[in-house]
Amino acid sequence: MKNLKLILSLIIVFTMSMFVGFIAGSLWLGVGLFSLSVLFAMVPQDGDVAYALICGLIGSNQGPDCDYPLSGGADDRLLLYNFSEVAGYTLNVANTQIVEAITMTGLLKGFSFTGQNFSTQPRWRLVQGPFSNSFEHEVEFLIFNYNGAIKKELLALSKAKLIAVAQSNFKGNDGDAAFHLFGAEAGLFVSEMEQDFNSDVQGAVRVKLKSNTKGLEGALPKSVFITDFAATKTMIDATITP
Numbered sequence: 585m586k587n588l589k590l591i592l593s594l595i596i597v598f599t600m601s602m603f604v605g606f607i608a609g610s611l612w613l614g615v616g617l618f619s620l621s622v623l624f625a626m627v628p629q630d631g632d633v634a635y636a637l638i639c640g641l642i643g644s645n646q647g648p649d650c651d652y653p654l655s656g657g658a659d660d661r662l663l664l665y666n667f668s669e670v671a672g673y674t675l676n677v678a679n680t681q682i683v684e685a686i687t688m689t690g691l692l693k694g695f696s697f698t699g700q701n702f703s704t705q706p707r708w709r710l711v712q713g714p715f716s717n718s719f720e721h722e723v724e725f726l727i728f729n730y731n732g733a734i735k736k737e738l739l740a741l742s743k744a745k746l747i748a749v750a751q752s753n754f755k756g757n758d759g760d761a762a763f764h765l766f767g768a769e770a771g772l773f774v775s776e777m778e779q780d781f782n783s784d785v786q787g788a789v790r791v792k793l794k795s796n797t798k799g800l801e802g803a804l805p806k807s808v809f810i811t812d813f814a815a816t817k818t819m820i821d822a823t824i825t826p
Contacts, residue, residue, distance in 0.1 A: 652756050658704045659751035662725050663824055665694035667745040667771040673806075681803065683765055684810040686749075686823050693825045694749075699726045703788070706750040706766060708805055718800035721766040723748045726788040730779070738777065738789065745771040746793060749808060749820060759813025763820060765806045770799040 669692040674685035688694075703726040711718045727734065748766040755762040766772060776792035783790075795801055809816050 657753040663749040763808035
């Protein structure tokens with residue numbers, strides 16, 4: 585629709601430019617006026633694609649890794665933390681996108697939500713803004729249990745602010761691509777929760793956690809890694825209720 589309006593506008597401007605040129609006795613005057621109009625139309629106006637602040641420089645070549653080819657899917661075990669109970673993170677000095685430790689408040693711990701058959705689906709996407717780019721974090725999962733106690737937990741979940749750690753099936757070089765932390769800075773909130781007794785997931789409860797649109801993340805989900813896969817998993821498991 586926007587492109588059609590632009591084309592119609594240019595046709596009208598061209599006609600008017602040629603008319604002015606004809607009246608003035610100069611075809612080149614009409615061509616010049618039309619050219620200036622085209623240049624003005626190419627300048628981004630309000631509502632056009634925003635141009636975010638440029639404050640990043642790429643610094644390395646990228647390509648397929650034949651030694652560690654990508655594999656899809658996430659582990660069925662999803663780890664959730666109450667946002668207020670995570671005291672902080674220890675970040676890698678050289679790369680702040682890597683978390684080397686998760687520190688809990690006192691003796692508090694997170695919880696595991698285990699699904700089955702690739703039912704945990706983490707994802708993220710860039711959200712372009714007028715002044716800077718942000719990132720929306722999202723984790724969708726299924727709960728394959730349902731009773732009064734589960735309903736109480738679901739009600740609490742629907743009102744919670746959370747942080748999630750998801751494990752990718754792709755582990756990279758000895759685990760450096762296995763664990764990913766969603767909602768580290770702004771948290772995740774339940775955006776969808778439903779149960780359909782006749783659904784193709786056998787009545788499992790579907791839950792979707794997402795970044796709040798007014799509190800998006802400033803970066804991608806952080807990698808959680810220290811030394812190797814085994815050491816990283818041991819560190820993470822220590823923050824989870826057995």
